[in-house]
Amino acid sequence: MGRPPTNTKLRLLETAHELIWRNSYGAVSVDGICEKANVKKGSFYHYFPSKADLAIASIDWWMTNTIPFLDDIFSPSRHPMDRFTLLIDFIYEKQEDMRIEFGQVCGCPFITLGSELAAQDEIIGAKISAITQQKMNYYENALRDMIAMGLIDENTDVKLKAEEIYAFITGNMMLARIKNDLKFMKKSLKPSLMNLIGVDLTPADLKKLTI
Amino acid sequence: MGRPPTNTKLRLLETAHELIWRNSYGAVSVDGICEKANVKKGSFYHYFPSKADLAIASIDWWMTNTIPFLDDIFSPSRHPMDRFTLLIDFIYEKQEDMRIEFGQVCGCPFITLGSELAAQDEIIGAKISAITQQKMNYYENALRDMIAMGLIDENTDVKLKAEEIYAFITGNMMLARIKNDLKFMKKSLKPSLMNLIGVDLTPADLKKLTI
DNA sequence: TAGGTATTTGACTAAACAGTCAAATAAAGA
DNA sequence: TCTTTATTTGACTGTTTAGTCAAATACCTA
Structure with missing residues (x-):
């Protein structure tokens, strides 16, 4: 029941990770992440309580992605x-x-x-x-x-x-x-x-x- | 002739260096540097054209300070x-x-x-x-x-x-x-x-x- | 088709931000 | 004491920032 989940949260994680990696935490704004991810700001704060929380979540997400590669290597x-x-x-x-x-x-x-x-x-x-x-x-x-x-x-x-x-x-x-x-x-x-x-x-x- | 130089520029270099080192470039503001150095914002921009210029100058200043130690070591x-x-x-x-x-x-x-x-x-x-x-x-x-x-x-x-x-x-x-x-x-x-x-x-x- | 729920939206705030500027001031030399 | 010059001041601007919120929407299930 209810509206089904979307990939919005994932898009935010991916986008934040890429922008912060390429630039820096301080140089990347919530607005910038939202624009690149095609997500409105209200949605951002629906999924993450703050910019810092997104950064932490994106780090976790990236490490989780990396583990299978490390397990293989x-x-x-x-x-x-x-x-x-x-x-x-x-x-x-x-x-x-x-x-x-x-x-x-x-x-x-x-x-x-x-x-x-x-x-x-x-x-x-x-x-x-x-x-x-x-x-x-x-x-x-x-x-x-x-x-x-x-x-x-x-x-x-x-x-x-x-x-x-x-x-x-x-x-x-x-x-x-x-x-x-x-x-x-x-x-x-x-x-x-x-x-x-x-x-x-x-x-x-x-x-x-x-x- | 004219008003003699002060240590204002040096205070800005020292303060910027310390704050940026302890925190990060993005987390330190011009206002923050000015407050800690007891310098008014107008003076800041009398000595440095931008925040980025101060950061570069503070790096140069720190390296210049470091060289005598390296020469000794x-x-x-x-x-x-x-x-x-x-x-x-x-x-x-x-x-x-x-x-x-x-x-x-x-x-x-x-x-x-x-x-x-x-x-x-x-x-x-x-x-x-x-x-x-x-x-x-x-x-x-x-x-x-x-x-x-x-x-x-x-x-x-x-x-x-x-x-x-x-x-x-x-x-x-x-x-x-x-x-x-x-x-x-x-x-x-x-x-x-x-x-x-x-x-x-x-x-x-x-x-x-x-x- | 009606009810429930997660998601989306866009307009909003208040603070912080980098940077500007004209006027005031302090001191040295003539 | 007057001129010259570097320094200092504080009020100012316009933008960007993180974060808020009530209302609208989409979709699943019963």
């Missing part, structure tokens, strides 16, 4: 080194797509938003921290498999190493956004990451890791 | 490993000071602002990219000394390694800001960085690198 059926190289491919391809479509390398939406708002809104800080932890769990899992396979030093502190990996990838995405340039990510991120992880590769193997 | 008279450990000390102490004073780990002001505005304003993107390069030059210089001293592999690509170092430190500062937490930076950043650089250290030496 970090499938235990894959060789653990392939998981990391596939992760970099996945990241690079998305960044390159956006650069082509919007003329702008956009970096990581979670980190960009978190950096902007963490100091003002501790809910968003906690949310992004949780996502960070969630991603590091995939890394830890893969690192343990690498130890089991004798690919890296068995004394590796996997929690620490996972944090290093996350910080390294994050830093590179941030710099790619600021420079609006994917050269480093394309040419060097994979071999640099393998070196950070502590995998021993021949120079010939390293060369193959350019995207 | 990266003095060729120091052992190159000490340069990097001192750099981490320098970063950590500033972050800890701000955490105590403002209750917030603030991260890197250049990167935070760059990440927020790079997509909207390419002048600021270019400015932050230049600062990034400037910092990496210090790293490269130290890395070359490390090669000369036989501390790291003589085939190390110093340009690449400097980029890795910068991305790694940047990523860690960003995560510290988002989590509002300096634990990783205090406990693990130094040894992780040494490992990334490729210095061979005994476990005992590594332990000493906690701040």
Whole structure:
């Protein structure tokens, strides 16, 4: 009974996510989101109590969308080194797509938003921290498999190493956004990451890791 | 002849820098900066043509302030490993000071602002990219000394390694800001960085690198 | 077809926003 | 003391902002 649900809420989530990712939270207005999503302001506030709530919801929605991809990339059926190289491919391809479509390398939406708002809104800080932890769990899992396979030093502190990996990838995405340039990510991120992880590769193997 | 200069412009630069660093560009208003700096709005626009111009000027001013510290830390008279450990000390102490004073780990002001505005304003993107390069030059210089001293592999690509170092430190500062937490930076950043650089250290030496 | 309910609409507010300007003021030098 | 010049002031504008609300609408079910 009653009027059936529409895709309005989803359109707002998608639009907000895209605009905030491409620009910033502060540079995007509720009016701007509504216009792009073809939604009237009254509808906006029917679905979301505030602009900040939409931002948080859009982050949740994007992470929920991302998990199946991470589950695929970090499938235990894959060789653990392939998981990391596939992760970099996945990241690079998305960044390159956006650069082509919007003329702008956009970096990581979670980190960009978190950096902007963490100091003002501790809910968003906690949310992004949780996502960070969630991603590091995939890394830890893969690192343990690498130890089991004798690919890296068995004394590796996997929690620490996972944090290093996350910080390294994050830093590179941030710099790619600021420079609006994917050269480093394309040419060097994979071999640099393998070196950070502590995998021993021949120079010939390293060369193959350019995207 | 004429009325002598005052410190009004400097007060605006300092205040803008602090407020934008602690919060974000979008969350800070011209009115807010003026109030905190005890400057009337008319004076603001006497010194700066726009809010964006002030932000750029405050970044320049902060980098100019920072250079003497970097020159000291990266003095060729120091052992190159000490340069990097001192750099981490320098970063950590500033972050800890701000955490105590403002209750917030603030991260890197250049990167935070760059990440927020790079997509909207390419002048600021270019400015932050230049600062990034400037910092990496210090790293490269130290890395070359490390090669000369036989501390790291003589085939190390110093340009690449400097980029890795910068991305790694940047990523860690960003995560510290988002989590509002300096634990990783205090406990693990130094040894992780040494490992990334490729210095061979005994476990005992590594332990000493906690701040 | 009537009743119930979620959705949509557009006009509305009040505050905050960046930016303007002419006039007032303070100090140094002639 | 008068001129010159940089600085300061405060009142002003027009726009954009997030958020409100009562009424209208669409559609499902009984």
